Amino acid sequence: MPHTSPDVLRAFVTSLYAAAGLPGEDAALVADTLVQADMWGHSSHGVMRAPWYIDRVRAGTMKPVTAPEVVVDAGAIAVIDGRDGVGQVITKRAMEDAIRRAKAHGVGIVSVRESNHHGALGYFTHMAAGQGFVGMLTTNGSPAMPPWGGRTKLLGNNPWSIAAPAGRHAPMMLDIANTMVARGKIFLARQKGIPIPDSWAIDAQGRRTTDPVAALGGVILPMAEHKGYGITVMMDVLSGVLSGSGIMDEVSGPYQAEKRSRCGHMVMALNIEAFGPRSRFEARMEEMIARIKAVPLAEGFDEVFYPGEIEARNEERHRQQGLDVPAQIRQDLSRTAAQLGVPLPECW
C-alpha cells in the first residue's frame, strides 16, 4: 500500500470540504483536524470521517458556513449557540475565545450549545497547550451506554480531554471516551471468533456476556463500572445541561446525516502564567515525565509512556513515512470526490 504524504491528504480533504460549501479557512481547519487524528494514530477519528461529515452538510443538518451566536458574554465566561455549524470550526473559535478570556481573567470558559461532532478533542486542547495554557474540553454524544444498572442505551460516551504544555516534550494530553471499549474491538472479536471479557458488554436481556455476537446485539458498558457511568453523566451536565444544548438521547451521532446533532461542549483554558511562573510549571512537567518513564516495567511492557507520548511518536513517524490510508477509506473518499466534482490527488 502506498504511503500518502500528510500534506497531500490535507490538501485533498480541504478541497472536498471547500466543494461542499465550507469557506476556505474552515475547510482547511477541518481537514487538518482529521489528518492530525490519523497522524496521532487515532484513525477512527481521521479522514475516514470526512464522507460522514460531508453527508451532513449535504443533508442540511450541518451548515457549511458556521455563524455562531453569542448568547452570553460575561468576562471570564461566554455561552455560544453554534447554530448547527461545523463542530471543528465552532470548537476552535471557542478555544481561542477561552484563551483570550484566560489571558484577562486567569481562566476562560466557553459553553457551547447546538454544535456538531468535532472529531478528536485532543486537537483543541493540544492547541491551548501549545500556547502555554491548560486546555480542557468536554462534549456529549449520541447514546452509547446504559446508566449503571440499566440495559438500554441512553447516555453518550461523552469524551473529554485535558492537555498541558510539558517543557521540551510534546504536550501531555488525555483524550478519552467513557465506554469500556470501542465497538470496533467487539467486531474484531466476532471476526476472529474469540470470546470477549465479561466486563465489556451486556446482551439485549441485560446479562453480562462473553459472546461478541450477543454483545453487539446488546450494549457496551461504561469504563470502570459505576465510576465511568458517573463521569459520563457529569460530562453531559457540563456539556449539555449547562450550555442549554441537547442531552442524552437528544444528541445524534455524526453518521446520522438526517438528524441535527444538538451536541454541546464545555471549552476551558487556564492561563498557567497567572498561577505562577510558566518556567516552573514546565520544569515540573519535565520532572514528572522523567520519573514516570524511569519506573521499573511490569510484565508485558517495553516502555512506560506519559499521556500523549504515543500520539507524539506516531506523529513523528507519519511525518517521515507518510500515512497508510486503507483501500476502503480511499474508495470512500474517491466516491465523495466524484460526487462533488473534485479531482483526485496525483498518486492516489
Added chain:
Amino acid sequence: MPHTSPDVLRAFVTSLYAAAGLPGEDAALVADTLVQADMWGHSSHGVMRAPWYIDRVRAGTMKPVTAPEVVVDAGAIAVIDGRDGVGQVITKRAMEDAIRRAKAHGVGIVSVRESNHHGALGYFTHMAAGQGFVGMLTTNGSPAMPPWGGRTKLLGNNPWSIAAPAGRHAPMMLDIANTMVARGKIFLARQKGIPIPDSWAIDAQGRRTTDPVAALGGVILPMAEHKGYGITVMMDVLSGVLSGSGIMDEVSGPYQAEKRSRCGHMVMALNIEAFGPRSRFEARMEEMIARIKAVPLAEGFDEVFYPGEIEARNEERHRQQGLDVPAQIRQDLSRTAAQLGVPLPECW
C-alpha cells in the same frame, strides 16, 4: 450494636479536635465532614479518620490553626499556600472563595498548595451545589498506583469530585478515586480465601495476579487501565503542578503522621446563573434523573441510581436511625479522647 445519633457523634469529634488545638469553628467543620462521610455510607472517610488526623496535629505536621497565605489574587483565580493547615478548613475556605469569584466572573478557581488530606471531596462540591453552583475539586495523594506499564507505586489515586444542583432532588455528585479498587476489597478477599479478578492488581514482579496475598505484596492498578492512569496524571497536573505543591511521591498519606502532606488541590465553582436561567438548569437535571431512573434494568439490579442518590438515601436513613460505629472505631476514638482528656459522650 447501639446506634449513635449523628449530633452526638459530631459534638464528640468536635471536642476531640478542639482539645487538639483547633479553633472551635474549625473543629466543628472537620467533625461535620467526617460525620457526613459516615452519613453518606463512606465510612472509609468517616470518623475512623479522626485519630489519624489528630495524630498529625500532635506530630506537628498539620498545624491546628489554619493560616493560609494568599500567593495570587487575580480576579477569577487565586493561588493559596495552606502552610500545612487543616485540609478541610483550607478547602472549605477555598471553595467559598471560588464561589465568591464565580459570582463576579462566572467562574472561580482557587489553586491550593501545601495543604493536608481533606477527607471526602464530595463534602465541598456538595456545598457549592447547595448554593447554585457546579462545584469541582481535584486533589493529589500519596503513591497508590504505578504508571501504566510500570510495576512500582509512583502516582496517587488522586480523587476528584463534581457536584451540581438537581432541582427537587439531592445534588448530583461524583466523587471517585482513580484506582481500580480500594485496598480494603483485596484484604476482604484474602480474609475469605477467594481469588480476585486479574484486572485489580499486579504482584511485586509486575505480573497480573488473582491471588490476594500476591496482590497485597504488589500494587493496585488504575481503573480502566491506561485511561485511569491518564486521568490520575492529569489530576496531579491540576492539583500539584499548577499550584506549585508536591507531586507524585512527594505527597504523603494521612496515616504517615510524621510527614508533611504537601498535597495540592484545584477548587472550582461555576455560577450556573451566569450561563443561563438556574430554573432551566434544574428542570433539565430533573428530566435527566427521571430518564435515567426509568431505564429497563440489567440482570442483578433492582434500581438505577443517579450519581449521588445512594449517598442521599444513606444520609436520610442514618438521620432517622443513627449511625453504626463499629467497636474498633469506638475504641480508637475512646483512646484518643483519653489522651486528650476529653470525656466520652453518654451512651457511648
